[in-house]
Amino acid sequence: MSRERLIYLPLGGSGEIGMNAYVYGYGPEDRERLILVDLGVAFSDMDTSPGVDLIFADISWLAENKDRLEAVFITHGHEDHVGAVGHYWERLGVPVYARTFTANLARHKMADRGQPEEMVRTVSAWPEMTEAGPFKVGFLPVSHSIPESAALVIDSPAGRVIHSGDFKLDETPLVGEPFDPELWTDVSKDGVQALICDSTNVFSPHAGRSEASVGPEIEALVSGAPNMVVATTFASNVARVKTLAEAGERAGRSICLMGRAMRRMVEAATTTGVLTSFPKVVSPEEAAMIPRENLMLLVTGSQGERRAASAQLANGKYNGITLKEGDMFLFSSKTIPGNERGVIRIINQFSEMGVDVVDDSTGKYHVSGHANRPDLQRLHEIVNPAMVIPNHGEHRHLREHAKLAGESGRASIVAVNGTMLDLSGKAPRVVQHVETGRTYLDGSVQIGALDGIVRDRIRMALNGKVVVTVILDEDDEPLGEAWCETMGLPELGRSDAPLLDVIEEDLTQFLRRAGAKTLANDDKLENELRRIARNTCREEIGKKPETTVIISRLR
Amino acid sequence: MSRERLIYLPLGGSGEIGMNAYVYGYGPEDRERLILVDLGVAFSDMDTSPGVDLIFADISWLAENKDRLEAVFITHGHEDHVGAVGHYWERLGVPVYARTFTANLARHKMADRGQPEEMVRTVSAWPEMTEAGPFKVGFLPVSHSIPESAALVIDSPAGRVIHSGDFKLDETPLVGEPFDPELWTDVSKDGVQALICDSTNVFSPHAGRSEASVGPEIEALVSGAPNMVVATTFASNVARVKTLAEAGERAGRSICLMGRAMRRMVEAATTTGVLTSFPKVVSPEEAAMIPRENLMLLVTGSQGERRAASAQLANGKYNGITLKEGDMFLFSSKTIPGNERGVIRIINQFSEMGVDVVDDSTGKYHVSGHANRPDLQRLHEIVNPAMVIPNHGEHRHLREHAKLAGESGRASIVAVNGTMLDLSGKAPRVVQHVETGRTYLDGSVQIGALDGIVRDRIRMALNGKVVVTVILDEDDEPLGEAWCETMGLPELGRSDAPLLDVIEEDLTQFLRRAGAKTLANDDKLENELRRIARNTCREEIGKKPETTVIISRLR
Secondary structure, eight states: OOOEEEEEEEESSBBBBSSOEEEEEEEEEEEOEEEEEOOOOOOOOTTTTTTTEEEEEEOHHHHHHHGGEEEEEEEOOOHHHTHHHHHHHHOOSSSSHHHHHHHHHHHHHHHTTOOOOEEEEEEEEEEOOOETTEEEEEEEEEBBBSOOOOOEEEEEEEEEEOOOOOOOOOOOSSSSSOOOHHHHHHHTTTTTEEEEEEOOOTTOOOOOOGGHHHHHHHHHHHTOSSSOOEEEOTOOOOHHEEEEEEHHHTTTOOOEESSHHHHHHHHHHHTSSSSSOOOEEEEEEHHHOOOOOEEEEEESOOOOOOTTTHHHHHTTTTBBBBOOOOOEEEOOOOOTOOOOHHHHHHHHHHHHHHHHOOOOGGGSSSSSSSSHHHHHHHHHHHOEEEEEEESSSSSHHHHHHHHHHHTTEEEEOOOTTTTEEOOSSSEEEEEEEOOOOEEEETTTTTEEETTSSHHHHHHHHHOOOEEEEEEEESOOOOOOEEEEEEESSSBOOOHHHHHHHHHHHHHHHHHOOOOOHHHOOOOHHHHHHHHHHHHHHHHHOOOOOEEEEEEEOOO | OEEEEEEEEESSBSOOOOSSEEEEEEETTTTOOEEEEEOOOOOOOOTTTTTTTTHHHHHHHHHHHHHGEEEEEEESSSSHHHTTTTHHHHHHHOEEEEHHHHHHHHHHHHTTTTGGGEEEOOOTTTTTTEEEEEEEEEEEEOOOOSSEEEEEEEETTTTEEEEOOSSSSSSSSSSSSOOHHHHHHHTTTOSSSSEEEEETTTTTSSOOOOGGGHHHHHHHHHHOSSSSSEEOTTOOHHHOOOHHHHHHTTTTTTEEESSHHHHHHHHHHTTTSSSSOOOOBHHHHHHHOOOOOGGGEEETTTTTTTTSHHHHHTTTBBTTTOOTTTTTEEOOOOTTTTHHHHHHHHHHHHHHOOOOOGGGSSSSSSSOHHHHHHHHHHHHHOOSSSHHHHHEEHHHHHHHHHHHEEEEEOEEOOOOOTEEOOOSSSOOOOEEEOOOEEEEEEEEEEETTTHHHHHHHHHHHHHOOHHHEEEEEESSSSSSSOOOEEEOOOOOOOTTTBBBHHHHHEEEEEEEEEHHHHOOOHHHHHHHHHHHHHHHHHHHHHHEEEEEEEEEEEE
């Protein structure tokens, strides 16, 4: 029997921000008992994944080894950590552990996909620990931009690992437990083998600010506003939603929540006891009757999402409310890279309406939920692990974080998705590369990111589409002329004749001259027709469209 | 005869950043003699304009009134100011005036499109003025991120207008004329009716820094680098290219220019006398022989463009050179909003290669080419115009700039594309709304942004495509079965049978049951077949694809 070992394998979230999924294992080689930490999604974009609904980590390796899997542990309720639980649970079939608020959200995910909600089990925070095979796992509260985030304390015979989850060091987080350095020191005092650590803000040079710092600024802003105030933030940032609501209340305004996620999150936080007080809210119908200078709306859509409340207000009206000249719209949020166009679009729409937009460029109305560079250093010092394994970041973040750890003499390594590490020794050691990738939820079907399906859609978007149909009789003679349809192409080309006519004319001429051998050979005929259609388009309109050729034979 | 008036009409560049085109006119209503300032392009993106090559302002109004047009004046050589000259010249047919360097670039644009280069006429800077109908136009040097930028002094019987063009207030710009407050005071001393003014950086609260401030920082960075250094900036930012090259030279490195635009711009600047000195450069072949610690590459691709030198180096190799662990890549540039994804992609690729990436986040290695808020205020004060008309900005920029002007008691207005202003009075007055929009260069064809062509391509990218063909005989009876092709759709759906088979089966069943009336009616049959194909797809794969139905009748 081979030596027992402690392994770590990121399947998602290392080499990108999103779709977190981290495997830990303990046991003899290839027979390690496994646990999974987080099971999240990433979001599509037009550049690389048009029409895709959600992006998951490819968990094939884990599904193939499900007999070795003990449990799933969810650190917190953000979509990139819990979003795939409902979609993937059936392939894993093990209990899912989370703290109360996160478990509430995870159960919704299960229910949405027809999976058994009872497989989500609520656990208490540290010092309670859950056994899962050779592991004991505890949920150590951390502050983040959603309630009840937890770092995981993962004990195995090979020692203690701390998986930070997404975190910041906030001693006055407003909602949830403050960062408690003494507790962390205590948890770490007998030695920590490895700290697996959030890398998101490793490039932010200054220590992070507390959630408590934004309240007074927002209150001053809202108090000075002469007309209606609308504010947006991530609905799951319940502390911020509360900060905004209380600032509005102190400024003498009625608070109205708009957007499904905003109401649902406040409700979930109240139900689970995370939120013990919240200003009284009015319904949109009541809001419409309140003088605008006494009203503050809290709305979804901080990233400019097209269907969210913010975008609908920017388009004119939402829930019977229309913004007017002199109203104020506050982004109490940061634009996630890649979302700039959508956010700028609604800012300009508000500008056209005469609405004054305030964003986070001054740094006063938003603070990040992730630990900045000095905070990471501080956590390294408190935990004092034998090794630091950066996760939750693009390659540049992981690399910078590994360097940072190295600067204080700690062993570290950049381990992207698919890199299996042995954490048992003095330093992390790569022991295997596992095939990983992305799975797309496309409509109701899961497809591989490299299947070529989305690539074909991108090609149609760039090049347009031509369909050519030809009918041949029993003697392989063309019956009538070639017929074309185009989509996404101009109607007129260089010849100033309809593009369709020019293509059809060229195809028909070819058919007239084509030899019997060509006409009898489907492949040859198809290739020739495609080539001609594409070349004619290139000459006429300067584009070579995607082309489908349909040959029908009356046999 | 009606009163003569001075009009201003932005056709592009007001309400967006890009495709600048501003009309001025003087004369009786609807008989004003016209000039055009700038004729630029904007760039496409996957979200809104996939496959589009370039975006132009719709100049229909101007083309319809070309008999009243006297001339085009180009303020500077950036694509968003000069890029459409070659494409549109034929529709306008008037002389194009520009300073030497800009004229050099404009002639290339004309030649590229087979237009007469000699219609581009080189003018000297202020105090020389060019007559164009009722106007006299002078080119007042300003600093910007390209050589020989000019503000235009536009005199008409209704007084003097200053059109700032893109500018910053730089008293040590390294290349080109420093900002000369005395000259500007002198030009403005007899009264300026209107200042039409760049709004790009109105939200930047601190006074802009000089180009001279980045040289020492870059030199310190390059001197400290142990291995190869690669730097990117916009090739047209000749001053920056020179700053980078000189920093490299002082650090004892050979300089190599990579990317066509980089070499072409340095050449154009040297030919036109704009660049009087530049370090000796080595060819890529020579560079490959030089020890990497003695080498500095200046490359194209500061915005992560896929085909530029930076992206190709990130992919592995360019011109025989490969980056290695410990090399440094410097972005001496800012990422334009919307380009984040591309830039981040290459940063991560470099990170994977072990290349250290330095960006402008510290503010040390890049300065903007546009006037910041205090600089705008300073220019307002120096010029002291009766009115300030913000241009070159999205709506939010124009609105903020108009507010800023209002704060010091100047008349102002937000005039987006298509808003014709009368500038003759004490304050700007809207006199007409002209239809404007965007024209896409799509392959070799110009199409309207609202023609639906690009919308169809976006739909195919989001929804995929199905083609249905059915053949009917002389009696309107289906001949054989329905035939489908799909593109951009998964092969298997919910039934676990091939999607094509399921659709074809449903269509064939419909055809068997369809009545003679339906089979004889093309429209009805097409609609039914489309509906069935889409519904089957929705059930099988959760998507309703774009569908083309082709009905062939053997008559």
